[in-house]
Amino acid sequence: MSLLHRAAPLVVPAYLRTDRRLAASVTPFDRTDLFRPHLASRRWAWTHFGIFLPDLPAPYRFLNTMTFIGATGTTCFDDDRIAAPDARNTALVLSATAHADQHHHAGYDAATECSFPDTGPLRWGDDLTVEVELPHVRVAGRYATFEVDVELTTTDQASWFVRSPAYDHVSLLAPYRATLRHGATEQALEGLGTVEYARCFSPQALRRRPLPGWAKLPFDFFTYQIVNLDPDTQVLLTDVRAGGATACRLVHVRTRGGTAEVYDDVRFEVTEWDPEPRRDPAGRPMRVPRRMSWTVRDGGAEILRLDAEVDAPYRYGHGTGYVSAYRHRTTWRGEQRTGSGYLEWVDRRQDAAGSATQASLRDQSSAASSSVTTRDGSFSRSLS
Template identity: 55%
Template structure:
């Protein structure tokens, strides 16, 4: 029964992703419009409609040894293959929350689960969100304040979001967005405080899921078969940011897009995107012994018809930090071309590859 159910979900996924989703998804047209939905970004704790929400703040380019700062959160369990770690579930799985935060510096890695009823305090309008004493995000759009302290490291950032929004999904049942933003503040490293600033992102998602119907984690055979996810945030210069995404469900492409954002400019979305991976020889092993294929390098190619927008080659050169669902985050050095000119730098990426385990 379990195998037949899994086969049914995997058979249905390409149809839903390839035929149904494009008919209802407005991500391309909405990404070309200014963001005006500040009321959207609510936590929906205990909702039986919106099973989970996500808040994220990502600073993709920091000086060594930090390289990046990520703050990746979930409120509620997702009911998906990629993002659920059932061994961390709260007594009521729907009240599971997690925080992953890290930099590339030694010891800068926090991944913890929380019970939204016992450990967290979320204002219904999303104006103040607290995960225990570890992380507080305050929102008065377009202004945000992030304060975190994880023992070895922490951050205090003042963030100003722009009206530029990248929608990865915009449907009646799943929304996922990224706002281009700027930040200034500090990263705390032991007894040191380091000033940081530059481009960053403010991110939010909400989704329906079968998990909303059950206190216990959705069994593996019923989880939504989203089994590959990679997301890259690249500052090409002090004003230009490129987002690259590749998401698959049971072999079907759910999102493969490039969003190009320019401060005080506009967002352009490119759909002609190719992604090549050079795998690392050895897999990464997570805390419960699961192996995952991880990359040693990438090549992204972005085109607009006959025009080559960008070709970027990246080499992963930081430790990978576990806890982005079942996967990892890290940084890589890149070089290549952007609109015919040379570019190079450091970029932030997220990686989850469960495809080999789901076949």
């Protein structure tokens, strides 16, 4: 166990005293300094642009566009197999649905393969273009097995996961229209999505090579889930931990044309684990849930209960973890709702997988010589 991991139960609560996310989450969004890539910055080591459509009709279930610009220097999110020659130039794209082989996971060298100006389109190779001119956001994905075009209009309802001097992470409620194409099939879509942005300090900004494991920030558990309760109401459910300390356990509820709410009296529980851990491309195992539940209380009264059962494939590439979809049964302020939800899951806690953790230790020697193919197989990098 690293020194950073042992220090987390003291450091995380102290850091959270600088956070203003609760007040910001019920205040209309008016920030003009965000949604910039900061590629050359050594203050903001990494940024994240995310566009999520959480409840598409079957067989798609969801469409995510999850990106990083810069290595994060964290346990959960750094897949060092795809690090650029200068890790600070590492860029990542994960875009997937639950259908067939619609799964694009790729690493890029931002210095030679991408274009990240402070204003204008952001481009990850020839695969993804994102244009942000708030309130308008446009996404064009041209992947090997599917293509997507999405247009979103953000609202001023902002849900903050972190709002501090060293880290900003925000989600904007955003109605969308989209087109998804694969083969001869074209699917028109519309609904309620979310546009997200983060920027953060990290010790990785001081070093070209990826930080060694002991020096990475010990964020070792992350789940983020999105549920649309009806065409106008969206729920965001978040649980993030570092070395046993809770960094963020919140539920945000926002309504199109209505209010934004945030709750911190939240309980999350995995009620049944999948019997088989998932293995990433390097062979590392990760325990994943089959069933889980969320409970939210306000003033002592239970206002939300969500029970979920994962029923879609787990897609690798959310940092070192996975995305999927689930069916849910939810009670929100006494009313029953059912539907589909979007799931992100990364669990790198040392005791997370029991015997699977021991398997991970056995796999390290073979994984260290493995290679990863990025984009459509045009090149690969081997670990040394």
